[in-house]
Amino acid sequence: MRKNSIKNTRINGEVQREISQLINREIKDPRIHPMTSVVAVEVAPDLKSAKVYISVLGDEQAQKDTLLGLRSAAPYMRGQLARTINLRNTPELIFIMDQSIEYGVNMSRLIHEVTKDLQDDDKESNDSMPE
Structure with missing residues (x-):
């Protein structure tokens, strides 16, 4: 496993914070469970993609619904990230359920x-x- 550079670690933290705020404050999709948290974010070194690990406090159906809601809101969140974080490329968001x-x-x-x-x-x- 590759060791993250300081720059990459900082970008991961910033993207994680912004996505958490977007999910909690701006996304109004009823499929997204209110007890959804962003556990970790791994932005690729080329900034083309970001794996967003999420955790949902709820049953299996709530987890599936939340994942669907987040995947449908991914383009909106990517646009918001582009406005708030100044990066060369805004990463494509890939949501992964973290158990x-x-x-x-x-x-x-x-x-x-x-x-x-x-x-x-x-x-x-x-x-x-x-x-």
């Missing part, structure tokens, strides 16, 4: 269940021991 937050929450829940079961087992074994 990492959901995966992390699920893993935390599983770890919590296992540790709770271990604590319950310890309490039972301590209660049954004669004094």
Whole structure:
């Protein structure tokens, strides 16, 4: 995997911030879930494309609808990016659903269940021991 330059890292952050603001404030598509967040943005070094990783707090249908809504709003968002960020090329936006937050929450829940079961087992074994 290529290491990003400082310039590319700065561009990624700026594009991520602008797209987050566009989604939260300007896009009025009812398909886009209100709990949509931009997790990361990877702008290609040639500035031709940008992968936008999004996370939606909702069921699978909400995720699919949000992805469709964002893909249909991509040309508008690209135009807004061109107005707000001064780049040689305005990247084409490619939206990708990111499941990492959901995966992390699920893993935390599983770890919590296992540790709770271990604590319950310890309490039972301590209660049954004669004094």
